[in-house]
Amino acid sequence: MENQIKKIGVLTSGGDAPGMNAAIRSVARACAYHNIECVGIYRGYEGMIEGDFKSLNARSVNHIINKGGTFLKSARSEEFRTKEGRKKAYDQLQKEQIDALVLIGGDGTFTGGMIFNEEFNFPIIGIPGTIDNDIVGTNYTLGYDTALNTAVEAIDKIRDTASSHRRLFFVEVMGRDVGHIALNAGVGSGAEEILVPEEDLGLDRLLESLEKSRHTGKSSSIVVVAEGDKTGKNVFELRDYVEENLEGYDVRVSVLGHMQRGGSPSCFDRVLACRMGVKAVESLLEGKFNYMVGTVNNKLELYPIDKAVKGHSTIDAELLRVSDIMSI
Known part of the structure; x- marks a missing residue:
């Protein structure tokens, strides 16, 4: 692996979803496995602007795989919607010497990350975490x-x-x-x-x-x-x-x-979070940026994050037909 990245930040943003804690744990432990630093960013982009960071290691994420919500907290940031706010966030990352970001969230989270990358050429990769399952490029989202x-x-x-x-x-x-x-x-x-x-x-x-x-x-x-x-x-x-x-x-x-x-994540969401977290970290180490980690036919794939943001999820027409038959 090409390893020019020495420190990865991870945040959760937007609506919380079961499995987010499991994904944070996976990112932290994958970083520890590859001997790089991991930094948790509290309260999403708002915390990034304020420099609300905490070092994470393999032990600091003990006993969270079964917890709902997100221990890094989540918040919507109006300031990050401005160029000035994003510049503040970038300066905080530079000060902390963070080289790349793992973004856990949905459409709004990815949109913010995509704009941030365009402005500062900062490496990002997304893990889809939303209960609505409305992100293009993956069969299933966390939660x-x-x-x-x-x-x-x-x-x-x-x-x-x-x-x-x-x-x-x-x-x-x-x-x-x-x-x-x-x-x-x-x-x-x-x-x-x-x-x-x-x-x-x-x-x-x-x-x-x-x-x-x-x-x-x-x-x-x-x-x-x-x-x-x-x-x-x-x-x-x-x-x-x-x-x-x-x-x-x-x-x-x-x-x-x-x-x-709310509630404890299902086994499916826990396993998916573990797989996606490892894939996200290893993709960054391989120099693959600006993607979302998705699962297609039970295989992990990288999907361009701009397409994930601009795409539209579609309903299962066959299941609609089945529902009509079952309601007779």
Whole structure:
């Protein structure tokens, strides 16, 4: 390996996701394995501007692989959006003699890193960490599997009370721009209907579907709604519309919210974080910069970070078709 890099900084930015701690641990231990220094940057780009750094070694990241959230903390930085703010951050990195950065986060994190690299020619590599799984260039992002299982477990419990009281539940899950969580959690929990931003079901068809379910003998129903779905203005409007136009259902709403971000990461997310952290460090040591580490068909690949930022994740059309069949 070409090893002109002696010190690597690692930060988490944007929304937290289960598996971020496991990724930080992987980066720190991969650095230790290759006899280079690792520096943790607290509070993302905001901490980089302020020089909020802490040296990390193999022992300082003990017992965090199973922890949710990020012990390096995360913050959104308005100052980093300015050239002056980014110059402050660069000066702090130079002062600390940090040679490259591992950025753990999503689209906003990568956009900031890409601009930073363009201005200062500073080596960066990204690890996708977001529960929405909305980053192009990887089949899975850190936190997605955990969030998905959290949603399914919650919906399973909601179904118990829905069945007991002959209720219709609208369950809102995260997914502002994409419906990966809603679609997969809906199929996995046996939902009667799934509403995602990519497909505008329409209010009339929603009523038809619920009416059909009742005629086939279903006394309760679960509708999983991605927060970015456009069928109604919001999930509460959907509830009101169904109550006004469909008799016989006691309609309730459950918004899962930020509980999907928390909790101990799944085994899948822990293993993925370990693999991505090692790949990120070794890619930097090989002189490969401005990439994102992704997984494609269970193999780690490097994907240009600018394409990851500019691309658009697509919904699984085949799984949409399966969901229609399963809801009969």
